[in-house]
Amino acid sequence: MGYLQKRIEADGIIYPGNVLKIDSFLNHQIDPKVMKEIEAEFYDYFKDRKVTKVLTVEASGIAPAIMVAAHFDVPMLFAKKARPATLKAEDAFVTDVYSYTKKITSKVMVNKAYLTADDSVLIIDDFLANGEASLGLVDIVRQAGAKVAGVGICVEKSFQPGRGRLEEAGLDVYSIVRIEAIDSENQRITFKEGH
Amino acid sequence: MGYLQKRIEADGIIYPGNVLKIDSFLNHQIDPKVMKEIEAEFYDYFKDRKVTKVLTVEASGIAPAIMVAAHFDVPMLFAKKARPATLKAEDAFVTDVYSYTKKITSKVMVNKAYLTADDSVLIIDDFLANGEASLGLVDIVRQAGAKVAGVGICVEKSFQPGRGRLEEAGLDVYSIVRIEAIDSENQRITFKEGH
Numbered sequence: 001m002g003y004l005q006k007r008i009e010a011d012g013i014i015y016p017g018n019v020l021k022i023d024s025f026l027n028h029q030i031d032p033k034v035m036k037e038i039e040a041e042f043y044d045y046f047k048d049r050k051v052t053k054v055l056t057v058e059a060s061g062i063a064p065a066i067m068v069a070a071h072f073d074v075p076m077l078f079a080k081k082a083r084p085a086t087l088k089a090e091d092a093f094v095t096d097v098y099s100y101t102k103k104i105t106s107k108v109m110v111n112k113a114y115l116t117a118d119d120s121v122l123i124i125d126d127f128l129a130n131g132e133a134s135l136g137l138v139d140i141v142r143q144a145g146a147k148v149a150g151v152g153i154c155v156e157k158s159f160q161p162g163r164g165r166l167e168e169a170g171l172d173v174y175s176i177v178r179i180e181a182i183d184s185e186n187q188r189i190t191f192k193e194g195h
Numbered sequence: 196m197g198y199l200q201k202r203i204e205a206d207g208i209i210y211p212g213n214v215l216k217i218d219s220f221l222n223h224q225i226d227p228k229v230m231k232e233i234e235a236e237f238y239d240y241f242k243d244r245k246v247t248k249v250l251t252v253e254a255s256g257i258a259p260a261i262m263v264a265a266h267f268d269v270p271m272l273f274a275k276k277a278r279p280a281t282l283k284a285e286d287a288f289v290t291d292v293y294s295y296t297k298k299i300t301s302k303v304m305v306n307k308a309y310l311t312a313d314d315s316v317l318i319i320d321d322f323l324a325n326g327e328a329s330l331g332l333v334d335i336v337r338q339a340g341a342k343v344a345g346v347g348i349c350v351e352k353s354f355q356p357g358r359g360r361l362e363e364a365g366l367d368v369y370s371i372v373r374i375e376a377i378d379s380e381n382q383r384i385t386f387k388e389g390h
Contacts, residue, residue, distance in 0.1 A: 029309040032265040059253035063261040070227040
């Protein structure tokens with residue numbers, strides 16, 4: 001069992017409605033040991049994909065993404081949720097991301113200068129549930145005419161449709177930890193084998 | 196001359212009104228070589244301060260902060276701009292941060308569980324201009340009864356009051372690169388000696 005899974009078992013907090021909170025080590029406070037496990041494991045899996053860039057979306061994808069990018073020694077790029085004053089609308093690749101939690105659609109964007117048709121892009125995110133954020137990033141990569149080298153996820157909720165949607169889109173997904181079920185009544189997490 | 200300064204000279208874009216854009220390597224696309232220089236230099240300067248935690252604010256502080264935290268092998272914590280549904284108001288340290296660019300005051304917050312009076316906190320941010328974000332983080336650390344070990348800044352605009360305000364508050368500030376002046380008319384950046 002990996003270190004991230006151990007920390008989820010030890011320190012994950014389950015809220016009513018099968019909500020898992022792991023912000024003591026992944027997405028508010030961040031344990032560098034989790035990051036080091038992630039960067040090594042993603043590197044090992046994706047190392048033959050000629051990765052030229054790592055892409056994520058702000059804010060909680062940034063920490064794992066920069067660690068992975070540093071391991072590959074390639075630039076990391078994070079999609080922004082608001083357009084900076086210095087970025088004209090026509091100079092950005094923009095896509096819509098629907099949030100099932102907040103029930104709103106918002107835009108995320110990347111400066112066109114930083115993705116080209118020659119790029120082989122590894123997409124990294126902290127969570128995969130419905131797959132909206134990852135699919136938005138895939139859309140941005142494809143707008144640039146670039147290739148998606150793969151999708152690396154820290155924690156996958158395998159009982160939600162995100163992974164299936166990404167695989168249907170022809171993508172290779174690797175998740176460090178896969179969660180089969182969250183049972184808030186009995187305060188139990190069931191993990192799924194494989195990545 | 197360090198690598199970050201070289202990249203600013205080579206790739207920084209100066210906009211009218213003395214605005215410097217360095218988002219091709221620091222805060223949208225991120226060059227891992229910049230991060231590796233930063234983490235080594237901050238470690239070297241702050242290594243005797245018994246740092247127990249690295250603190251920043253989302254989003255563009257996260258990449259340098261996690262790299263520094265990994266180097267120190269301590270947790271990184273980023274202040275959030277919106278309160279997650281699972282965090283009650285009374286469980287958060289909250290402070291106001293005024294943005295001179297956007298002319299609005301917004302709140303940033305940290306879960307009280309992740310900062311204690313025993314912590315010695317290194318504050319990291321990508322930019323220092325008026326010092327509002329860093330002073331907000333200092334306020335959060337002090338609300339927790341913790342100690343600020345120091346403030347590490349990637350790029351300081353030395354012609355703005357941020358550094359002076361932090362030093363007046365009794366803080367030790369170390370900046371990788373200090374910018375004395377940005378001259379948009381002549382497209383010239385003048386750097387300041389020292390850190």
